[in-house]
Amino acid sequence: MTLKECYTAMGGDYDEVMGRLRSEKLVQKFVLKFLNDGSYQLLLDSLAAGDRDEAFRAAHTIKGVCANLAFNTLLASSEELTEALREGKPPQPGEEELVARVKTDYERTRQAIQAYQEGAGG
Amino acid sequence: MKNKTTRFLTTSLIGVALLCVCVFSIFAVHMSNQSALTINKVGTLYMYNMSQQTSIHFESIIALQMNQLRTLTGTIPSDAVHTDRALQEELIAQAKARDFSYLGFYASDGTLEMLYGSQLTVTDPEPFLNSLRADQQKVAIGTNARGEKVILLGMPSPHPPTAEHNCAALVAGLPVSYISDNLSLEENRERAYSYIIRKDGSFVIRAADAYRNNYFERVKVMYEDVNGLTPEEYIEALTTAMAEGKDYSNEFTMEGERYHLYSTRLPYSEWYLITFMPYGAMDSIVNGFSREWGALTVLSGVVILGALLLVFYKYFGLTRQQLRQVEEARQSAEAARKEAEHANRAKSEFLSNMSHDIRTPMNAIVGMTAIATANLDSPQQVKNCLKKITLSSKHLLGLINDVLDMSKIESGKMTLNVDQVSLREVVDSIVSICQPQVKAKRQLFDVFIHDISTENVLCDSVRLNQVLLNLLSNAIKFTPEGGEIHMALYEEASPKGEDYVRIHIQVKDNGIGMSEEFQKHIFDSFAREDSARVHRTEGTGLGMAITKYIVVDAMGGSIEMNSRQGGGTEFNVTLDMEKALVMEEDMILPNWNMLVVDDDRQLCESTVSALNSIGVNAEWTLDGESAVEMVVKRHRRGDEYQIILLDWKLPGMDGIATAHRIRQELGDKVPILLISAYDWGEIEGKAREAGVTGFISKPLFKSTLFNSLRQFADLPEVEEEETVCERCRDLTGKRILLAEDNELNWEIANELLSAEGLVLDWAENGQLCVEMFQKSPAGYYDAILMDVRMPVMGGYEATQVIRTLDRPDRDLPIIAMTADAFAEDVKRSFDCGMNAHIAKPIDVGDVMRLLAKFIK
Numbered sequence: 001m002t003l004k005e006c007y008t009a010m011g012g013d014y015d016e017v018m019g020r021l022r023s024e025k026l027v028q029k030f031v032l033k034f035l036n037d038g039s040y041q042l043l044l045d046s047l048a049a050g051d052r053d054e055a056f057r058a059a060h061t062i063k064g065v066c067a068n069l070a071f072n073t074l075l076a077s078s079e080e081l082t083e084a085l086r087e088g089k090p091p092q093p094g095e096e097e098l099v100a101r102v103k104t105d106y107e108r109t110r111q112a113i114q115a116y117q118e119g120a121g122g
Numbered sequence: 123m124k125n126k127t128t129r130f131l132t133t134s135l136i137g138v139a140l141l142c143v144c145v146f147s148i149f150a151v152h153m154s155n156q157s158a159l160t161i162n163k164v165g166t167l168y169m170y171n172m173s174q175q176t177s178i179h180f181e182s183i184i185a186l187q188m189n190q191l192r193t194l195t196g197t198i199p200s201d202a203v204h205t206d207r208a209l210q211e212e213l214i215a216q217a218k219a220r221d222f223s224y225l226g227f228y229a230s231d232g233t234l235e236m237l238y239g240s241q242l243t244v245t246d247p248e249p250f251l252n253s254l255r256a257d258q259q260k261v262a263i264g265t266n267a268r269g270e271k272v273i274l275l276g277m278p279s280p281h282p283p284t285a286e287h288n289c290a291a292l293v294a295g296l297p298v299s300y301i302s303d304n305l306s307l308e309e310n311r312e313r314a315y316s317y318i319i320r321k322d323g324s325f326v327i328r329a330a331d332a333y334r335n336n337y338f339e340r341v342k343v344m345y346e347d348v349n350g351l352t353p354e355e356y357i358e359a360l361t362t363a364m365a366e367g368k369d370y371s372n373e374f375t376m377e378g379e380r381y382h383l384y385s386t387r388l389p390y391s392e393w394y395l396i397t398f399m400p401y402g403a404m405d406s407i408v409n410g411f412s413r414e415w416g417a418l419t420v421l422s423g424v425v426i427l428g429a430l431l432l433v434f435y436k437y438f439g440l441t442r443q444q445l446r447q448v449e450e451a452r453q454s455a456e457a458a459r460k461e462a463e464h465a466n467r468a469k470s471e472f473l474s475n476m477s478h479d480i481r482t483p484m485n486a487i488v489g490m491t492a493i494a495t496a497n498l499d500s501p502q503q504v505k506n507c508l509k510k511i512t513l514s515s516k517h518l519l520g521l522i523n524d525v526l527d528m529s530k531i532e533s534g535k536m537t538l539n540v541d542q543v544s545l546r547e548v549v550d551s552i553v554s555i556c557q558p559q560v561k562a563k564r565q566l567f568d569v570f571i572h573d574i575s576t577e578n579v580l581c582d583s584v585r586l587n588q589v590l591l592n593l594l595s596n597a598i599k600f601t602p603e604g605g606e607i608h609m610a611l612y613e614e615a616s617p618k619g620e621d622y623v624r625i626h627i628q629v630k631d632n633g634i635g636m637s638e639e640f641q642k643h644i645f646d647s648f649a650r651e652d653s654a655r656v657h658r659t660e661g662t663g664l665g666m667a668i669t670k671y672i673v674v675d676a677m678g679g680s681i682e683m684n685s686r687q688g689g690g691t692e693f694n695v696t697l698d699m700e701k702a703l704v705m706e707e708d709m710i711l712p713n714w715n716m717l718v719v720d721d722d723r724q725l726c727e728s729t730v731s732a733l734n735s736i737g738v739n740a741e742w743t744l745d746g747e748s749a750v751e752m753v754v755k756r757h758r759r760g761d762e763y764q765i766i767l768l769d770w771k772l773p774g775m776d777g778i779a780t781a782h783r784i785r786q787e788l789g790d791k792v793p794i795l796l797i798s799a800y801d802w803g804e805i806e807g808k809a810r811e812a813g814v815t816g817f818i819s820k821p822l823f824k825s826t827l828f829n830s831l832r833q834f835a836d837l838p839e840v841e842e843e844e845t846v847c848e849r850c851r852d853l854t855g856k857r858i859l860l861a862e863d864n865e866l867n868w869e870i871a872n873e874l875l876s877a878e879g880l881v882l883d884w885a886e887n888g889q890l891c892v893e894m895f896q897k898s899p900a901g902y903y904d905a906i907l908m909d910v911r912m913p914v915m916g917g918y919e920a921t922q923v924i925r926t927l928d929r930p931d932r933d934l935p936i937i938a939m940t941a942d943a944f945a946e947d948v949k950r951s952f953d954c955g956m957n958a959h960i961a962k963p964i965d966v967g968d969v970m971r972l973l974a975k976f977i978k
Binding site: 020029030060061063069 | 864865866964
């Protein structure tokens with residue numbers, strides 16, 4: 001599995017990230033590091049704890065990272081969640097679904113990266 | 123209500139007027155009675171005084187004469203005998219000296235012995251004699267031999283009567299006229315006159331008009347009425363008063379005239395003075411006064427009535443006005459209600475339209491997603507679906523943005539982010555955005571720039587874009603296939619001063635136009651012409667309301683419209699924009715000879731003048747044929763054009779054909795550039811084949827021309843991409859503090875920026891960032907890149923803290939780097955002291971450009 005295929009699998013834009021980072025090696029480095037990033041766990045934890053502010057920040061960070069890495073699918077869902085959680089806003093009806101979508105998209109991204117990792121490693 | 127008020131007012135007016143008349147009438151009658159009473163009182167008082175005076179006068183006259191007489195009697199010796207001749211002589215002499223007309227001795231038995239003068243008879247000797255005997259001085263009346271009345275003065279003798287003489291008194295006589303003259307009884311004092319009468323009514327002295335001998339007879343004949351008494355009763359009353367010695371006063375009528383009479387007893391006598399005064403004298407005074415009173419009363423009555431009338435009239439007017447106002451208020455309330463209903467209806471219509479409009483792309487998205495899901499195996503179909511989904515999403519996003527903008531406008535929250543804007547960039551981007559739609563509808567789209575000398579202005583580029591996009595997309599939307607759309611920009615001096623420039627933007631189409639009715643409402647929210655012609659056309663009906671708000675309310679400009687149903691629409695936007703204070707690069711090109719070929723004369727002229735201003739000698743012509751001629755002519759002279767600009771679309775021979783001909787004539791030396799408002803991808807191959815060197819895109823700003831032409835001059839290449847690189851090198855070794863809470867993001871940024879030669883330090887949050895900055899020596903960091911959302915302390919707060927530190931380098935450039943890219947976020951980062959704002963994902967070019975801009 002190539003890095004490009006990995007991007008296709010997760011719904012990212014390989015060309016975009018290459019345009020920005022310019023070297024496949026760099027992209028690979030950051031993509032692999034993505035799974036170590038604690039923001040997703042922070043998001044889940046703070047949502048579970050009902051800390052909306054912290055959850056907002058976590059979602060916001062995920063959004064920023066995804067934007068940098070052109071993980072566009074996860075970017076879209078995390079962006080929506082960010083807006084839903086933006087400070088001061090009361091919980092909205094569709095929020096659960098948004099969280100579920102972020103989870104799905106994250107899972108998809110994670111699987112794609114893991115598949116790539118195994119491919120690259122193996 | 124109106125009639126009720128009027129009736130009430132009229133009734134009360136009449137009532138008050140009547141009351142007024144009554145009160146004043148009673149007042150007048152009372153006054154008149156009072157004045158009659160007053161006349162009576164004053165008359166009585168006056169008459170009393172007059173009588174008293176006359177009486178005193180009478181007394182003094184009598185007293186004088188009595189004294190004379192007493193002096194006379196004093197000369198008589200006590201033993202004298204009245205028959206003594208010598209004594210008689212003596213008395214006569216003295217009496218004559220004292221002007222007595224008669225003198226005689228009055229004996230106790232009542233015989234009067236005259237010393238001189240004719241024999242006199244005492245008219246009523248009894249009381250006279252009694253008084254004299256009682257040693258009292260007395261006056262009485264008598265008659266002489268001729269029957270004339272004579273006033274008799276009786277002075278009792280100082281010597282008691284003896285046997286030899288019985289002389290009781292000395293009697294002197296005076297003519298009646300003496301008294302009446304001295305008392306001036308007949309003199310006209312306010313037409314008053316007096317009689318002196320005796321108890322029985324006989325006259326002692328009478329006024330000339332009374333010819334009878336007795337006053338009472340006169341009364342009986344002449345008096346018509348004595349204050350309610352008959353003459354007889356009056357006489358009786360008068361006689362009684364006389365008998366009792368009292369004064370008497372009354373009024374009577376004689377010969378139609380009212381008189382006042384006053385009777386008083388005269389001293390030294392049994393006589394009574396009766397004084398008369400006609401009422402008229404007093405009456406005229408009091409009546410005059412009373413008339414004045416009456417007139418005054420009537421006058422004041424009239425004045426008060428008038429005032430009342432005025433007050434009522436005014437009040438009436440006021441009431442009517444109030445009623446009118448109430449009516450007006452009611453009408454305006456009604457109008458407001460209708461308007462509110464209308465607005466409400468418009469909103470519900472809008473909602474139903476919106477739900478329709480939102481549903482349409484949503485349906486497409488949902489449907490296309492379903493189709494794509496069902497056809498996952500066929501990438502072609504999926505791709506097709508995705509394309510449609512993208513289009514629909516974009517449309518949906520547009521709708522939502524419009525609604526958001528509108529709600530911002532309606533809540534007054536729309537603000538401008540004024541920044542330096544290049545009109546060229548704005549127009550370029552608009553043109554490239556509109557190009558695909560124009561092409562799809564095969565419309566002719568022409569952008570025309572008249573001498574714009576100030577390309578850089580201060581403006582909100584997003585909003586300006588929005589305005590232009592709205593106008594253009596409407597023009598495209600409402601112009602059928604194959605129609606024409608023109609956009610023109612021109613500049614003039616602004617009335618706001620030298621620092622401003624007035625930009626006119628004209629967007630004109632030959633589309634379906636608008637009905638006059640709709641033109642009135644075009645700038646209203648939720649307005650959309652609802653007719654069969656346009657029902658198909660999508661939109662929120664908010665575009666023009668937003669446009670107008672931005673142009674007029676936010677930017678202070680004006681927007682005008684000129685449209686005819688079926689005859690196209692023209693919008694003219696006028697904006698006064700502040701000139702941006704940027705050092706415009708010196709745009710100077712070599713002293714070339716250039717030829718501009720375009721069928722639009724204005725474009726030729728403005729392009730030539732723009733070229734002249736950057737140092738090029740340019741000529742122009744309107745068609746390909748003449749262009750070839752001019753080129754050939756110059757070629758023969760050996761004075762070639764260095765560059766030729768050709769419009770693609772020309773009448774007759776088009777740009778490509780012309781280029782071909784010119785190449786045939788000149789060979790490959792001279793660059794030929796094709797001017798095109800369109801994406802030249804389709805014609806590029808053909809054009810290159812024909813010998814076209816390159817393309818230049820409309821609109822032709824000065825900078826467009828300069829940037830396109832400079833490559834043909836031997837100028838250092840400063841293309842934008844390279845500018846960045848060139849400046850990157852300048853930034854090598856610059857130290858940047860990067861505040862970013864996410865390690866991955868930090869690593870990416872570090873990787874990318876280190877590659878550009880920057881040295882980066884990482885602060886995990888705002889707090890750390892501030893601390894690291896504080897600990898560093900002044901000037902250690904050249905700039906800070908600041909994430910906004912960080913734990914502990916966010917980027918806004920950190921910036922504010924840094925800006926207030928007591929350090930010489932506290933003003934170092936701070937650039938926000940965040941995934942929030944809303945206009946509000948950008949504004950907020952400026953508000954809290956940041957120099958610039960970059961949206962994630964990181965674009966190295968942007969970051970480097972900004973750093974280069976802000977690092978000194």
